[in-house]
Amino acid sequence: MPEIKKIATRESYGKALAELGAKYDNLVVLDADLAGATKTDTFMKVFPERHIDCGIAEANMTGIGAGLAAAGKVPFISTFAMFAAGRSFEQVRNSIGYPHLNVKIGATHAGISVGEDGASHQCNEDIALMRVIPGMTVINPSDDIEAKAAVEAAYHHEGPVYLRFGRLAVPVINDNPDYKFELGKGIVLREGKDLTIIATGLEVYESLVAAEKLAAEGIEARVINIHTIKPLDEELIIKAAKETGKIVTVEEHSVIGGLGSAVCDCLAANVPTKVLKIGINDVFGESGPAKELLAKYGLDAEGIYKKIKDFLA
Incomplete structure (x- = not known):
């Protein structure tokens, strides 16, 4: 490859x-x-x-x-x-x-x-x-x-x-002729019917890899890239919640106040949905190689995959 x-x-x-x-x-x-x-x-x-x-x-x-x-x-x-x-x-x-x-x-x-x-x-x-x-x-x-x-x-x-x-x-994941950046508009990178993964920043790539691992087991995850967290693309998020029933948010940020919180605010007000927030769980970080830290805190593709499997179970 x-x-x-x-x-x-x-x-x-x-x-x-x-x-x-x-x-x-x-x-x-x-x-x-x-x-x-x-x-x-x-x-x-x-x-x-x-x-x-x-x-x-x-x-x-x-x-x-x-x-x-x-x-x-x-x-x-x-x-x-x-x-x-x-x-x-x-x-x-x-x-x-x-x-x-x-x-x-x-x-x-x-x-x-x-x-x-x-x-x-x-x-x-x-x-x-x-x-x-x-x-x-x-x-x-x-x-x-x-x-x-x-x-x-x-x-x-x-x-x-x-x-x-x-x-x-x-x-680099957006090197295609159809890519278009628009403030406040999320991008569906992968279709799926069983759940939706809403990711931001470097976690978008990791979420795509996790979705491929899930697909190998017959679980089809929709993946949405939310590059603009405020204003949030509420229309796209509500549509995904209605169509897939479950939402997972993934961010290299605290689970308090970031993308996950914004998504939960949106869903609670419009279409109450079961949500798993993946991020930093109310702890400080530590010194170490970046990739090893992402793995330790469950923010690499393998960690995301495992947490989603537990969530679905």
Whole structure:
């Protein structure tokens, strides 16, 4: 079999910024002493006059981004998810969310797949934190192609956007001519009648592999990629619940407040359905190789497969 192409979505973020920078001279990029890690240095090398390194001062960077947006620029502020959503939460809420400014937050190194950096840097709470801010759009792309499309969609969207990217290189799954990115619209990647797996980010690929393992046993799982967690594609989720009866959500994030919670809110209000939430179960992470951590916490294809089997039993 041919080797699967793998690219980290943080790499895609940097490349997309550089490409968009050539088209739009009002696009500016800020980072907090992490240009090499967030890959905003790709933009910096081409447009140094539109790149601002704010130093290790994420809250200050957030305020500068708000000011630039108020002056008519489209700023992308960039740092690790732990700092973008965690350390700078008050500034994001009050300086960007409250006045509904046109700031884009590029949060890299999200989730447990940060790996060896350990629990202090493994942000498994960011989707929950950003979801709760009124008017904030929350996007978690599944691969390189989707990440680039998401960055461009964020640029064109009027209002604050939180973009979640990963450190780990992940398989490219959307390299087909029919792929179309649309804010707030999920994508059915696999049809099935026995249950629906709703996944986001790097868990989309793992869920597709898990679905193939289930299919080998005669269990047909529908797989939906939810790249936009807010606004949520409620119509697609309700349709899946009605047609398949059972829902499984999969995310590299806490099971509290993330994709699973958003899906459960939707279903409870519209079509009460049995749901299994797969994610980080109210614990902090730990230091270790990313792939080993995903396996330990049941977030690889094998773990997802086993949990679904237990759920169906």
